[in-house]
Amino acid sequence: MAPVAQPALAPRIWQVGALCRAIADSLEARFNPVAVRGEVSGLSRPSSGHLYFSLKDAQGQIRCAMFRRAATLLEFVPREGEMVEVWGRLGVYEARGDLQLIxxxxxxxxxxxxxxxxxxxxxxxxxxxxxxxxxxxxxxxLPRGIGLVTSPGAAALHDVVTALRRRARHVPVVLAPAAVQGAGAPAELIRALESLYRLAGEGAIDTILLVRGGGSIEDLWAFNDEQLARAIVRSPVPLVSGVGHETDFTIADFCADVRAPTPTAAAELAARPREDWLADLQAMHERLHRIVQRRVDHAQLRLDQAGSRLGRPLARLSAQQMLLDRCGHRLHHAMHLRLERDGARLQSVQQRIKSALRLRLDLGAQLLDRQRLRMELLDPRLVLRRGYALLSDEAGHPVTSVGQTHPGQQLRAALADGEVDLTVRPPSLL
Known part of the structure; x- marks a missing residue:
């Protein structure tokens, strides 16, 4: 009997997605992160802001994706066919099973x-x-003056001067020449800035432009110097940098008060166009004219209203005279009535006073009569008429007691019809 053949071990059967993820995990563990140099090919810039392209060389190519967050940080704009170096992570786009570099x-x-x-x-x-x-x-x-730092032979100088002559030919421009490329450029740029700082301290300029045209990173490297950066920060007046093209960024751009994408744009930021100022002045003139005209119209209206209220002066004066006469008559009549009322009141008061005085006089006369009667009753002469006498000593002191006399003393006796002198005798003995 022939031996039965044993079946070979079957390979593992993968799900497509699982295989893609396994490959991605292997790439992650083996290569990432990775740096690649190659030529940009098939560059695409959709509205999402992402960048899609391939990197290729003579031996191969790899698909790449650069998402918007990273793309916005680029210091230049990639171009088709440009040699670049990228840093990223390898992965697998599972939807198509493609190898790609993020x-x-x-x-x-x-x-x-x-x-x-x-x-x-x-x-x-x-x-x-x-x-x-x-x-x-x-x-x-509206600057008093503009300081300009650039190379005398650079195209940037022509661009800036042309823009300023077009926009603000009335503003003086002070050129501080300096090399903008090479090993000695940073020191020259710093010296040029320092000279402009002194002019700014004197009030001659109040804006500084630091400009040069575009170039590679090596060409612009002088503007990435640390000492130049610190000199820019020391500027006593606003400093505008216009270095390279719109996609070029240097340390000087970050230190400047304002970063312009080009030298021409820097000039435009430093001075407002003369036509704009003239337009503003014309607008202000028209606005002031309208304000003055409104005030004149308002004053004329008030004058017309006052004139209509005033009317003809003679008629107005006659009306006022008539009113004054009426007021005078009313015042005279009121004063006459007041005097009559006050006269009647005065006569009434006088009559009451006379009656009161007459009564007081009658009462006073009666009281006087009673007092006179009383005085008459007290008159010592009435007593003397009844046979009494009033005795007084030689000094005129009244004698009212026997004890006041002594024999031989001279006394005077006042009688009803006269006085007699008396001599005191001793009492007789019976």
Missing amino acids: VETMTRAGQGALFEQFLRLKARLEAEGLFDEGRKRVPRA
């Missing part, structure tokens, strides 16, 4: 070390507060 950061190829140095300096200066929005100032809309 990009977190991106720099132009060859600039990775400089970019990392830029990020470290940016983080340190930001921690020190050099980028704080609270210390930043807004340039004056």
Whole structure:
């Protein structure tokens, strides 16, 4: 009997999604995070803000996705065919089973070390507060003068001067020349700024522009100098930076009071157009004219109203004279009535006073008569007529007691019809 063949061990059967997740886990454990250099290909920028592209070289390519959060932090705009270096994480897009790289950061190829140095300096200066929005100032809309720091041979100088001549030719511009590229550029830029700071202290300028045209990160590296950053922060007046193109960012941009995307935009931010000021003046003139006209119209209306109330002066005066006459007659009549009333009251008071005086006089006469009768009754002469006498000594003192006399004493006796002198004799003995 022939031997029975044993079936071979069957391989594990995967679900498609589970296999994709297993592959993704293997990639995560083996490669991530990963840095890749390649050429941008098939770049797509949908309205969502994400970036979709492939990185390729002569041997292969890999699909990439950069989500909006990371894309907004880019310091440049990627272009088709540009060599870049990216950092991110490998994964599997399970819906299609595609291998893809989720990009977190991106720099132009060859600039990775400089970019990392830029990020470290940016983080340190930001921690020190050099980028704080609270210390930043807004340039004056009507500057007395503008200081300009750039290279005399740079295209940025022509762009700025052209923009200022077009917008505010009345504002003087002071150029402080300096190299904007190379090893010695930061020191020259600082010296140029310091010279403008002295002019600002004298009141000659009140806005400073620091500008140069676009270029690679190496070309713009002078504006990532730490000492230049600290010099910018020391500016006594608002400082506007316009370095590179709109997608270029430097440390100088973060330290400046205002960051402009281009040198021309920096000039436009530093001075409001002359036409705008003239338009404002015309608007103010028209507004003042309307206000004055309204006040004149209002005053004319009040004058007309007053004139209508006043009418003809002679008629008004005649009416007032008639009113005055009536008031005079009424006052005269009222005073006459008052005098008559007061006269009648006075006569009544006089009559009452006369009656009261007459009564008091009668009563006084009666009282006087009674008093006179009483006095007459008390008259000592009446007593003397009844045979009595009033004795007094030589000094005129009345003698009312025998004890006041002595023999031989001279006395005077007052009788009813005269006086007689008397001599006191001793009492006779019976």
